[in-house]
Amino acid sequence: MKKFWHDPSIRASDITPETVYINRRKFLQLGAVALGSAALSACVDRPALVNPVPTELSPDPVYPEGVTDELGDALTGYKGITGYNNYYEFSLGKEEVARLAPRLQTSPWEVRVDGLVQNPKTYGIEDILARFPRQERIYRLRCVEGWSMVIPWMGFPLADLLKEAVPLADARYVKFTTLKRLEEMPGLINPAFPWPYTEGLRLDEAMHDLTLLSTGLYGKELPNQNGAPIRLVVPWKYGFKSSKSIVRIELVKEQPSTFWSSIAPQEYGFYSNVNPNKAHPRWSQETERRIGELKRRPTLMFNGYEKEVASLYTGMDLNTYY
Ligand code: MTE
Secondary structure: OOOOOOOOOOOHHHOOOHHHHHHHHHHHHHHHHHHHHHHHHHHOOOOOOOOOOOOOOOOOOOOOOOOEOOOOOEOOOHHHHHHOOOEOOOEOOOOOHHHHHHHOOOOOOEEEEEEOEOOOEEEEHHHHHHHOOOEEEEEEEEOOOOEEEEEEEEEEEHHHHHHHHOEOOOOOEEEEEEOOOOOOOHHHHOOOOOOOOEEEEEHHHHHOOOOEEEEEEOOEEOOHHHOOOOEEEOOOEOHHHOOOOEEEEEEEOOOOOOHHHHHOOOOOOOOOEOOOOOOEOOEOOOEEEEOOOOOEEEOOHHHHOHHHHHHHHOOOOOOOOO
């Protein structure tokens, strides 16, 4: 199997501490933000992005130069990853999420693992961080809307947690539930959506080594807008399968109903593997716009992870299982 994490000699702890680089970078920030905003607004079908993240709070992390994913694609800039977000519990406005999300209290935080498991357990986020060693994994994220990023996550395989829970013989799916806390998440007031945000995977998808529980990115703790303190990352599926701010992981027998599949099953099916040959009912999925780039690029089958995951779907008609 290909490696999806970069040189293990470069660890999160090797990255320059914030206090050192904040001063070094301060004078560059205004210019960088202006440039980043121009690039983003040029390559997404949105109004210009005006400094979405307070610069003092989120300088670009110093990261080893020339790091790419396993296909040679450059990392998306930190400001793109943390300033252009889908997180409907806060807002439908991608550039607004980063402004609203800091109000989320991510400590204390508990994740309940239960359902059809031998060892149900409620973990404090600090138990999770202490118990499961984190790796850096560089993955492409392809949103169903047609944009994409390359993100250096920190996290650990979901399988590590599930193995500790020991799924029972009749457990066939995993259901993920996101926090629903009205006082801190203004978007929850929107009655058009079936809160809380839920998602699901088949158990073998959940156990696949590429499926990550992430608690950080770019060598830093996960920003709230990206799903702090813990979120799922399933790189071969459209981004909406990767639930943020998870509070419950439940093993179940039947395929669970999910947030998006209950709203529009014909548009956002349970599987939702990235597939350039299967158009969304309202737009083509053949190409995507990488955030920070001007031209569209071809979308790859399973988002470029075909060798690793195609065998999970042997015998299934991928054009039917949207
Ligand atoms: N998780 C929750 N709880 N709420 C959301 O609105 N949006 C999804 C997914 N996870 C979403 C969510 C969608 S549509 C995408 S594309 C990704 O998060 C975006 O992740 P990012 O903002 O870290 O790029």
